[in-house]
Amino acid sequence: MLRSLLVAMVCLTIASCGFALRGSYNLPDEVDKVSLTSFDPYGELTRQMRNALRQHKVDLVSPSKEVANIHLLGESNSEQTLSLYQNSRVAEKEFRYVARYRVTVPDKGSYTYNTTLSRNFLDNPLTALAKSVEEDKLVAEMRTEATRQIMRQLSQLKGDIAEFERQQAEQAAMETLEQDETPTKPDVIIETRQTETNTAQ
Helix, strand or coil, rough: HHHHHHHHHHHHHHHHHHCCCCCCCCCCCCHHEEEECCCCCCCCHHHHHHHHHHCCCCCCCCCCCCCCEEEEEEEEEEEEEECCCCCCEEEEEEEEEEEEEEEECCCCEEEEEEEEEEEECCCCCHHHHHHHHHHHHHHHHHHHHHHHHHHHHHHHHHHHHHCCCCCHHHHHHHCCCCEEEEHCCCCCCCCCCCCCCCCCC
């Protein structure tokens, strides 16, 4: 019985602190049904995003004005030299991967995000073929991690929507206030009376 009580207490503690398993995201209701469009509909990033959304029970539908849309704007990778060998050959590089996307929620705004990852890479000039394979593997790993980051950012979309709605409410309140403060011109009624003059014969 004591063991059962301890297990129950641990479960309650985990539930109350908001603990979630790795890879589990509490997505807002606004993205429980979305359309996914992309700069490259058949690219690896698009495929991984589609799989991640389905894994988290997001209903993927055709684009329409009534549902939210996730549009992958693009991805890019670059590198820069961090250190050199004594013979001036590149010794270490930094790879940077950037994925950009936009989320549009009907009547609740459009939000553009990007996720950036960087990794260090040792460059061995004597193993050019192995280096190329390792670079491709590194980019693939960064793309997979970028997909996870996008899912985490989607789970925080509720805060951005709340901020958008707050700004919209403030703007509407200011417009109403300005209309109330606009002075109105009084109505001026001008009456024209005709005076008849009688002429004595």
